[in-house]
Amino acid sequence: MSRSDDKSARSHVGRTYSLCIYPRLSAVISTCCSVLASKEDTSADVIKKVVALLGLDSSKNYVLAEVKESGGEEWVLEGNDSPVQRVLLWPRRAHEDHPQNEGYHFLLQERNTDGSIRYVHLQSVSKEKEDRRLVERGFLPRQQEDYDDLCNLPKLTENTILENLKTRFLKHKIYTYAGSILIAINPFKFLPIYNPKYVKMYDNHTLGKLEPHIFAIADVAYHTMLRNHVNQCIVISGESGSGKTQSTNFLIHCLTALSQKGYASGVERTILGAGPVLEVSVQ
Structure with a gap:
């Protein structure tokens, strides 16, 4: 590691970042919720902060989804993932400020009891088209071309x-x-x-x-x-x-x-x- 790299790495230690999170829940909340988080904070930690800040029902199960570009696909973060680590992979311009209309932001969504994500305020998409998109992204297995039985x-x-x-x-x-x-x-x-x-x-x-x-x-x-x-x-x-x-x-x-x-x-x-x-x- 060069001296400049070492200096850059030390500059991130203990630093907090402002994460812009847009709740997409049944209750209409369109404004950004900003919370401070460090590299050590997990997705579960950030969700707790947002739930407390917005006064949401803590008994419900929530997840964070990352959107890397405007209108881009959403990628659900696991509970032990670090949202700040994800931010550091974004373009530098999105590190400090990442409004929803420019992409590179997080969404707070509710998880159903069966483990699926509850989507609201979305344009309706046919089941076949949605399944095809999930297959292309690797969330669903590709269908066999033919079946011998x-x-x-x-x-x-x-x-x-x-x-x-x-x-x-x-x-x-x-x-x-x-x-x-x-x-x-x-x-x-x-x-x-x-x-x-x-x-x-x-x-x-x-x-x-x-x-x-x-x-x-x-x-x-x-x-x-x-x-x-x-x-x-x-x-x-x-x-x-x-x-x-x-x-x-x-x-x-x-x-x-x-x-x-x-x-x-x-x-x-x-x-x-x-x-x-x-x-x-x-x-």
Whole structure:
């Protein structure tokens, strides 16, 4: 540290600063409340001074919010934060005098019982816009672009379900869970997600641990049958052309591979060959 820095540091020791705090409470108080504070004073200490000075209800919970520029975002101070330390990070012109219209000031606000801040005298903002602003500032987690299980959607409506399925489909994710049900959207083209590597990947895995896949359904049915010694049934339904026959082929391919630990067998070819005959007989 240079001599000038050392001299500057000593000049702040024991010094008090005038903090301009604007109460934003239910009771209309628009004038600035000035209190003296040192670097050692915490946000909780300053709040006590303001509450006593304005004769506010001390049983209520208050917080200080810092505004760094005119119309800027508010940042809530923790109880052990030092407001003076925050002031020293402001431009020098704002150290002594910081009127509200020029930015760089503090707000006194009331905290609700659930921990949220009670906002008053604010222009109404839509819930979606406010949530978006909080996400951008890091106060709320960013929403997932898509959900591999529809049961995890934050808002379960027909629109959100269709939008989620569309988002996944555009990423070539044609499978989505709805609990233990697998939803498949026919891509009308071959995707490289059915080779032996995927059979091994889903072998003896709990449903939902990996990305949704028809092999996961086949695997769960197969291992449940072995474990419980009870026959299992997989129901495939959908409109004409939705891909039921192709899904059946993928299921049979996976089941025969699991049962024989091989990926090409006469049994598989026999079952697949009987498929068209069975479908014709059903129709």
